[in-house]
Amino acid sequence: MDLFGKTITELQALIKEKKVAASEVWEYFVKRSKRHNPKLNAYVSLLEKPSNPIVKGIIPKMELWGIPLAVKDNYCTKGVRTTASSKVLDDFISPYESTVTSKLKLSGYELLGKTNMDAWAHGASTETSDYGLTKNPWDLGRYPGGSSGGSAAAVAAYIAPGAIGSDTGGSIRHPSAWCGIIGLKPTYGRVSRYGVIAMGSSFDCPGPMTQSVEDNAMLLQIMAGKDPYDATSSPVAVPDYRSKMKTKRKLKIGIAREYLKGVEPDIQTAFENMVDVIKKMGHSVVDVSLMSPEYSISVYTIAQRAEVSSNLGRYDGIRYANNRAYFGQEAKRRIMLGTYTLSHGYYDAFYKKAQKVRTLIKNNFKKTFEDVDLIIGPNTPVTALKVGEFEKYPFFGELMDQLNESASVAGIPAMSIPIELDSKNLPIGMQIMGNYFDESSIFNFAYQIEQETNFFDVIKKGREKYK
Amino acid sequence: MSKSVHLTKEDVLHIAQLANLPLSEESIEKYQKDLTETLHYVENLDELDISKTEASSHTTDLQNVFFEDGTKETRKFTQEQATQNAKNIKNGQFVVKRLM
Numbered sequence: 001m002d003l004f005g006k007t008i009t010e011l012q013a014l015i016k017e018k019k020v021a022a023s024e025v026w027e028y029f030v031k032r033s034k035r036h037n038p039k040l041n042a043y044v045s046l047l048e049k050p051s052n053p054i055v056k057g058i059i060p061k062m063e064l065w066g067i068p069l070a071v072k073d074n075y076c077t078k079g080v081r082t083t084a085s086s087k088v089l090d091d092f093i094s095p096y097e098s099t100v101t102s103k104l105k106l107s108g109y110e111l112l113g114k115t116n117m118d119a120w121a122h123g124a125s126t127e128t129s130d131y132g133l134t135k136n137p138w139d140l141g142r143y144p145g146g147s148s149g150g151s152a153a154a155v156a157a158y159i160a161p162g163a164i165g166s167d168t169g170g171s172i173r174h175p176s177a178w179c180g181i182i183g184l185k186p187t188y189g190r191v192s193r194y195g196v197i198a199m200g201s202s203f204d205c206p207g208p209m210t211q212s213v214e215d216n217a218m219l220l221q222i223m224a225g226k227d228p229y230d231a232t233s234s235p236v237a238v239p240d241y242r243s244k245m246k247t248k249r250k251l252k253i254g255i256a257r258e259y260l261k262g263v264e265p266d267i268q269t270a271f272e273n274m275v276d277v278i279k280k281m282g283h284s285v286v287d288v289s290l291m292s293p294e295y296s297i298s299v300y301t302i303a304q305r306a307e308v309s310s311n312l313g314r315y316d317g318i319r320y321a322n323n324r325a326y327f328g329q330e331a332k333r334r335i336m337l338g339t340y341t342l343s344h345g346y347y348d349a350f351y352k353k354a355q356k357v358r359t360l361i362k363n364n365f366k367k368t369f370e371d372v373d374l375i376i377g378p379n380t381p382v383t384a385l386k387v388g389e390f391e392k393y394p395f396f397g398e399l400m401d402q403l404n405e406s407a408s409v410a411g412i413p414a415m416s417i418p419i420e421l422d423s424k425n426l427p428i429g430m431q432i433m434g435n436y437f438d439e440s441s442i443f444n445f446a447y448q449i450e451q452e453t454n455f456f457d458v459i460k461k462g463r464e465k466y467k
Numbered sequence: 468m469s470k471s472v473h474l475t476k477e478d479v480l481h482i483a484q485l486a487n488l489p490l491s492e493e494s495i496e497k498y499q500k501d502l503t504e505t506l507h508y509v510e511n512l513d514e515l516d517i518s519k520t521e522a523s524s525h526t527t528d529l530q531n532v533f534f535e536d537g538t539k540e541t542r543k544f545t546q547e548q549a550t551q552n553a554k555n556i557k558n559g560q561f562v563v564k565r566l567m
Contacts, residue, residue: 095548189527202525231532232525298509309486318561320552325489332488336479337502339486350509355522357512362523395508411526436527 003028005463008067008162008215015059015066022059022066026050029068029112033159036466041134042153043113044073045081050110062108063222070160072151073114074121075101075206076195080111084197085129086119088315088326098195099227100164100206107222112160115150119328120312121166121199123147124174124400125390128330133387136179138426138462142384145178145400147171151209152179158463162210162219166196168203169300169397170404173416176209177379177429180418180458182216182446183209185404187437188411189234191220192227198311200304201232203408211459213447216415217241220439236437245443251373253278253445254288259377259403266422267378274419274430278376281452283445288372291364295357296406297398302341302354303409309338358409365410369435374445379403379416379429403431413439417446418458427458472506474499 001020003011014020030046037043050068059065071077074084076094083089097105118128126134126149134149136142137157144153148165152175155163165172167185176183184207191206198204208219221241227233255275260268279285312335317323327335341350368375381402390396398405407414413436416429434442449455474482479499483490490498546559555562 092552095544095551096542187527188525189529228534231534232527232529234527234529294511295515298512301505301509313486317554318563319550322554324487327488329494332483332490333498333501335486335488336482336498337505339482340474340478340502340506343482343485350506352522353512353517354509355524356517356520357515358523358526359520360515360517362526395505409526 004467005158005460006161007212008210009212009218011067011161012063018059023050025066026068026110029160032466033113036157036159039135039140040137040153040157040159041132042115042150042157042159043070044083044085044116044131044150046113047080047111051105052108052110060108064104065108066110067108068110068112068160069104070112070115070151070154070163071101072117072148072163072165074117074166074197075164076197077101077111077114080114082114082197083131084120085117085131086326086328086331087130088322088324090322090326092321096195099192099229100196100223103222104164113154115148115154115163117150118147118330120197120308120331121147121168121171122308122330122334122397124170124397126150127390128328130328136384137466138180138384142386142426143178143390145175145380145384147175148183148209149175152176152181152183155179155181155209155211156462157466159466162208162215164219165207165209167205167207167408168200169304169408170401172207172209173379173404173414173429173431174401176416177418177427178384180427180462181209181211182213182415182417183207184216184220184415184439184442185407185413186220186224186439187234187413189232190413190437190439191223192225192230192233194227194229200307201311202307203300203304213245213443213450214242217245217443234437239440241440241443244440245447247444248448249441249444251283251441251445252371253283253285254368254372254375255285256288256290256375256377258290258292263378263381264383264422267381267383267428270420270422270428271378271430277453278449281448286372288368288375290368290375290406291361293402293406296361296409297402299354299357299361299409300405301398302350303358305334305338306342306351307338308334309336309342361406362410365412373434373441375433377403377431379431383422383424383426383428407433412436413442415442415446417449418455420456421458421461427462472503474503474506
């Protein structure tokens with residue numbers, strides 16, 4: 001059977017109906033990964049064997065039985081090398097399992113490989129990885145975006161049917177937009193951070209990256225929930241995303257013009273076309289006013305660097321991993337900025353001020369969501385840049401994530417979905433932001449768009465080259 | 468926070484020392500420039516009135532999270548597991564620099 005392009009949901013059905021064996025699915029993706037990874041460099045480590053014993057003829061009642069997924073290399077996976085794409089952790093074999101991958105394991109998934117990323121998730125290109133750049137499957141001369149660039153490229157080229165990423169300031173949404181797939185940053189605390197190598201602890205959100213909205217909702221369903229090992233994970237009940245997704249709701253959608261400033265004309269046009277489609281679908285669209293994303297960049301820059309300096313302080317080279325001389329330039333830059341803004345005499349001027357503005361940004365979103373169900377806008381200011389072009393942009397990471405960081409600062413959920421291609425034949429992403437813990441409305445809306453447009457076949461066109 | 472913030476070479480060396488990061492001589496100037504630039508960027512926060520605003524340490528309004536005392540046997544590391552990734556081990560213990 002030809003498995004090419006099948007969603008996770010479709011693969012699940014095929015396995016369940018015994019039309020394909022779990023072992024065949026595993027071999028299929030291993031073969032594809034081995035064939036295409038040398039040019040894409042999506043993986044830091046590719047697994048040789050499935051971890052679940054596959055017994056012929058027996059299908060355990062596990063939701064993800066036989067489904068191989070690619071997981072970003074900042075998730076601790078027991079007995080498997082976990083590097084966060086930094087030489088500091090070059091030979092680190094995790095002695096324990098993250099909560100997210102534990103939950104996936106309990107559901108029967110297979111770990112296919114650990115995906116490349118910007119080292120420590122610092123960046124928006126995978127350029128800072130100590131294991132080389134990941135290439136964008138749409139154009140191998142371009143960045144996949146980042147930091148979850150390996151996960152995005154793996155899904156876009158269909159060397160994995162789905163992947164897990166993490167998003168601190170856009171690290172799921174940004175590469176999803178540049179590679180033309182669906183990526184969700186859930187509400188902060190919706191998914192446990194336990195066992196995810198910490199970057200900015202008040203921002204970090206694990207999330208799914210997929211080819212279909214249903215796959216995305218299904219994976220979040222498994223990943224979400226309160227975890228005793230992450231005190232910041234939320235006790236708010238997890239709704240049944242898929243059943244809520246399929247009732248066609250008429251939603252009130254807000255557009256913040258502040259988020260269209262400085263965005264490439266092709267992206268503006270695609271976005272305006274999308275707004276027309278949304279109106280024709282019967283949703284109401286209104287203008288809303290949000291604080292300029294420029295303030296979010298500043299809050300993010302101060303608070304995230306401060307948290308980085310604290311989180312990366314644990315790498316002493318004594319208990320595990322290499323010593324601090326192994327940190328790359330970007331990590332050093334961030335650690336030093338955070339050390340400075342947290343140091344005596346500067347705390348109030350930087351860190352505390354940033355945390356106060358963070359309150360303003362949160363309140364701004366809370367007030368706006370009293371009036372609308374969702375807020376939409378372009379996901380990135382430009383489509384995938386050519387390798388090397390990042391040097392043209394000082395402050396590259398923050399600039400590329402400028403439309404993503406507000407949701408991260410506020411802690412609200414946000415998704416990137418593909419909407420058309422630009423004149424360079426590169427995918428364009430639209431961001432859908434929702435209220436706290438209202439992933440359901442995002443899924444509902446994205447699913448309706450998928451039914452109506454099939455995302456203009458962007459996802460299909462992306463993988464076609466890798467048939 | 469004002470435009471006057473300009474890190475000197477000594478500032479960079481001091482910060483690097485606090486963060487226990489070895490810097491090469493030729494990189495110091497680059498960090499001096501980059502860090503100063505970033506500090507200038509974030510000055511836009513001065514445009515906002517935060518005189519009556521409380522600081523947010525997190526985003527989802529959680530309060531008083533408790534953890535049950537004790538731990539599960541299954542979560543405990545053996546000595547071997549706890550030291551398996553260390554570079555310098557003697558008699559099952561971590562070797563550290565002499566402090567006194």
